[in-house]
Amino acid sequence: MEDDMGTNLSLNLIPDDILSTSSAWKKEKVFGDRRSRLKQRKELRRQKEDAAKSDSCGINYTREKRKHEDTSDNDAEASVGNKTAKTVSNHKDGAKRAKGIVISSLFRKNPEVPVISNAEVETVQENVFTGDTFKELPLHQYLISNLEEKQGFKQLTEVQKRTIPVLLQGKDALVKSQTGSGKTLAYAVPVVQFLQSRKLKVRRSDGPYALIIVPTRELALQSYDLFQKLLRSFVWIVAGCLMGGEKRKAEKSRLRKGVNVLVATPGRLMDHINTTGVLSLARVQWLVIDEADRLLELGYEKDVAQIINALKAQCPDPPQTVLLSATLSQGVERLSSITLSNPVHVNVSDHSALLPAETGTVSSSSLSLAGKATSDVESFSLPSQLKQHFLITPCKLRLVLLAGLILWKCKYSKPCSKMIVFLSTQDSVEFHAQLFAQVLGCQRSIQKKLSELASGVEADVGESDENDDEYEDEKNRSDKEGDELRNTEKMKKQGLQVFKLHGDMNQKDRSKTFQDFTTTSSGVLLCTDVAARGLDLPHVDWIVQYTSPGATVDYIHRVGRTARAGSLGHSLLFLMPSEVEYVAELNRYKISLTKFEQSSILRCLLQNISDLPKPTSSTSGLQTPRTLEEAATYLQDRFEDCIIDKKLMHGLAAKGFQSYIRAYATYSKDVKDIFKVSNLHLGHVAKSFALREAPAQIQGIKAKFSSLSTVGGANKYKRKREDFPSKRPLSFKQATLSEYSSGFQQTQVKKVMAKPGGKMKAKLKVKKHTNKKK
Numbered sequence: 073m074e075d076d077m078g079t080n081l082s083l084n085l086i087p088d089d090i091l092s093t094s095s096a097w098k099k100e101k102v103f104g105d106r107r108s109r110l111k112q113r114k115e116l117r118r119q120k121e122d123a124a125k126s127d128s129c130g131i132n133y134t135r136e137k138r139k140h141e142d143t144s145d146n147d148a149e150a151s152v153g154n155k156t157a158k159t160v161s162n163h164k165d166g167a168k169r170a171k172g173i174v175i176s177s178l179f180r181k182n183p184e185v186p187v188i189s190n191a192e193v194e195t196v197q198e199n200v201f202t203g204d205t206f207k208e209l210p211l212h213q214y215l216i217s218n219l220e221e222k223q224g225f226k227q228l229t230e231v232q233k234r235t236i237p238v239l240l241q242g243k244d245a246l247v248k249s250q251t252g253s254g255k256t257l258a259y260a261v262p263v264v265q266f267l268q269s270r271k272l273k274v275r276r277s278d279g280p281y282a283l284i285i286v287p288t289r290e291l292a293l294q295s296y297d298l299f300q301k302l303l304r305s306f307v308w309i310v311a312g313c314l315m316g317g318e319k320r321k322a323e324k325s326r327l328r329k330g331v332n333v334l335v336a337t338p339g340r341l342m343d344h345i346n347t348t349g350v351l352s353l354a355r356v357q358w359l360v361i362d363e364a365d366r367l368l369e370l371g372y373e374k375d376v377a378q379i380i381n382a383l384k385a386q387c388p389d390p391p392q393t394v395l396l397s398a399t400l401s402q403g404v405e406r407l408s409s410i411t412l413s414n415p416v417h418v419n420v421s422d423h424s425a426l427l428p429a430e431t432g433t434v435s436s437s438s439l440s441l442a443g444k445a446t447s448d449v450e451s452f453s454l455p456s457q458l459k460q461h462f463l464i465t466p467c468k469l470r471l472v473l474l475a476g477l478i479l480w481k482c483k484y485s486k487p488c489s490k491m492i493v494f495l496s497t498q499d500s501v502e503f504h505a506q507l508f509a510q511v512l513g514c515q516r517s518i519q520k521k522l523s524e525l526a527s528g529v530e531a532d533v534g535e536s537d538e539n540d541d542e543y544e545d546e547k548n549r550s551d552k553e554g555d556e557l558r559n560t561e562k563m564k565k566q567g568l569q570v571f572k573l574h575g576d577m578n579q580k581d582r583s584k585t586f587q588d589f590t591t592t593s594s595g596v597l598l599c600t601d602v603a604a605r606g607l608d609l610p611h612v613d614w615i616v617q618y619t620s621p622g623a624t625v626d627y628i629h630r631v632g633r634t635a636r637a638g639s640l641g642h643s644l645l646f647l648m649p650s651e652v653e654y655v656a657e658l659n660r661y662k663i664s665l666t667k668f669e670q671s672s673i674l675r676c677l678l679q680n681i682s683d684l685p686k687p688t689s690s691t692s693g694l695q696t697p698r699t700l701e702e703a704a705t706y707l708q709d710r711f712e713d714c715i716i717d718k719k720l721m722h723g724l725a726a727k728g729f730q731s732y733i734r735a736y737a738t739y740s741k742d743v744k745d746i747f748k749v750s751n752l753h754l755g756h757v758a759k760s761f762a763l764r765e766a767p768a769q770i771q772g773i774k775a776k777f778s779s780l781s782t783v784g785g786a787n788k789y790k791r792k793r794e795d796f797p798s799k800r801p802l803s804f805k806q807a808t809l810s811e812y813s814s815g816f817q818q819t820q821v822k823k824v825m826a827k828p829g830g831k832m833k834a835k836l837k838v839k840k841h842t843n844k845k846k
């Protein structure tokens with residue numbers, strides 16, 4: 073390694089085999105002189121002649137009217153898989169190339185989009201509602217009136233109808249039912265019923281009677297919130313929440329006062345068991361493990377085992393235990409064997425009656441009753457009112473199509489939708505959130521004002537960019553309009569609301585995003601898989617998987633954030649031509665998707681093109697798009713304008729680009745053949761991050777960014793350890809920022825200092841506990 077912070081680091085973090093072929097990348101510079109405008113006019117003429125031509129994606133398009141059209145072929149040479157890269161000839165201005173800036177056409181040199189037929193897939197169906205009411209259950213009348221009148225739950229869902237009576241009888245249960253089917257209430261109602269009906273009235277100082285363990289902080293807050301609502305009629309019973317990111321001291325004092333229903337993430341709970349003497353588990357009579365398979369995937373198995381040991385040591389009688397998830401993995405077998413005694417298996421997609429296990433432990437055959445189909449491939453049930461789509465698009469067009477879809481659904485549709493977009497890494501979320509907020513969001517000054525109002529601190533949009541005169545002018549203008557802008561609601565109506573959520577945000581910001589996105593009526597949440605499980609965000613209309621999840625269980629949980637409790641929902645999976653096999657892979661699990669046409673997104677974009685920011689004089693280009701391709705190019709130009717000359721945005725784009733590639737290299741072996749990193753065309757990936765630089769030069773941007781980190785407003789983005797590793801061996805977490813492969817998984821990292829005096833190489837052996845099919 074040449075330099076710990078230096079120029080070669082980004083190379084080190086991207087697998088060598090990828091970079092080796094990208095060195096042939098050719099360079100070009102943007103120039104906006106008269107000659108280019110003449111060329112552009114000439115292009116316009118040529119375009120008319122080519123009007124009938126259609127592109128590889130099936131869209132009728134005319135030749136692109138970009139001022140640098142003839143420079144566009146260079147990107148072909150960054151192909152990773154295709155090692156037959158050619159050198160670019162015929163370029164008229166070698167000096168400009170040397171600057172390393174490339175503007176490539178969105179519609180040229182794209183791989184062909186394979187035609188795939190929609191397979192007829194017989195899906196697994198589950199009923200959501202039953203027609204039965206809570207009145208039919210032996211529950212306290214206050215609890216019933218709370219559920220029916222205050223919460224508005226008129227009918228029992230299928231999983232509630234099957235689970236609540238079992239739990240009221242004091243049995244252990246292993247529960248599997250589709251996302252959004254009401255599993256939380258299925259365990260919360262019996263716990264509350266049990267606690268309020270105790271002959272010896274529960275006292276706060278008794279400490280916990282019920283432990284609820286969940287994998288994420290948001291889910292902990294959500295379950296805690298539900299218990300608080302249910303306990304309103306029984307005010308002597310107190311619920312509490314423990315989770316990472318909160319102050320331990322405050323939690324300790326809450327525990328000292330007494331908490332009867334304790335909702336916790338496993339790490340933090342174990343922490344308190346070890347360090348908070350006042351926390352006694354002696355009275356615990358309920359243990360609920362929600363999203364059991366995710367807890368195991370995240371590597372919490374040890375914590376959960378320790379909690380169970382602590383319970384064994386402190387409780388005279390083993391607590392009644394419930395394990396729940398929409399998907400139950402093989403790992404749950406181990407967990408259930410140590411936690412459940414004579415469990416009842418509630419599998420809602422299995423239409424046979426409830427099946428008690430034959431023995432106290434759960435054998436693999438009995439586990440199959442709880443989740444595994446009898447065939448060697450598991451099948452999953454998804455809400456029937458969920459419409460699932462996939463979009464096959466060349467890599468270069470991904471950014472524009474994502475933005476176009478967000479605008480279409482969250483801004484131009486009436487009523488506007490709420491959308492969640494899943495991305496693979498935290499850096500990618502950071503970049504896209506900033507980019508969309510700046511280019512598509514509220515007027516930037518409004519966005520800034522909004523976030524100031526929301527957080528009470530200076531917002532960071534464009535903050536440190538000394539070149540952003542336009543922004544400063546706009547800010548000054550709008551500051552003068554002060555009074556009007558202070559009306560938050562009015563401001564919100566003026567633009568697209570962009571939210572972000574990932575595991576590297578502090579707890580305050582995470583909770584705030586969660587709250588804001590819960591209450592907003594429209595907008596887009598960009599997030600990592602931290603939001604994929606269990607979260608019940610109301611009225612989400614669209615789930616977009618901008619990067620594929622890989623494991624089918626993750627696909628299930630992501631799309632499960634919409635179409636909840638019988639409501640309608642849509643999902644869209646972005647795939648590149650090399651990834652189309654993934655549709656067949658999902659079909660194998662009885663998941664059926666229909667094709668979505670990119671032309672419909674571009675059409676909406678073209679219709680609303682006047683709403684997009686105009687090119688500035690310094691970035692002159694296509695002025696009035698008239699075709700779908702021109703509209704796409706126009707928007708891509710606005711994104712690239714937003715990156716170029718702006719160090720902060722450059723840095724975010726470069727980090728997003730690098731982390732995307734690193735995350736791409738970590739797909740599990742089950743789908744590795746589909747998501748091959750060697751299929752990635754680095755030049756096209758760079759384009760999808762609005763970068764004009766050649767991939768090999770993106771490290772340069774990163775170096776600039778690192779120097780920025782100590783200056784003024786850019787402090788917020790100061791270096792993270794994983795981005796600038798020292799000579800210490802890379803941990804898995806350092807080597808990949810993917811939330812999806814978050815480092816909690818059992819992973820072997822083999823680090824070698826490769827060539828003497830050369831680069832540091834991280835060889836990852838990623839062993840994923842994902843959906844094993846065979």
Ligand SMILES: Nc1ncnc2c1ncn2[C@@H]1O[C@H](COP(=O)(O)OP(=O)(O)OP(=O)(O)O)[C@@H](O)[C@H]1O
Binds near residue numbers: 226398
């Ligand atoms: N009986 C009911 N009638 C109407 N709505 C209900 C009922 N029970 C639960 N809900 C609502 O359904 C939504 C989903 O519930 P919940 O979050 O418990 O689902 P889940 O099965 O745990 O989903 P996931 O597997 O994604 O965690 C919530 O908004 C909840 O308020």
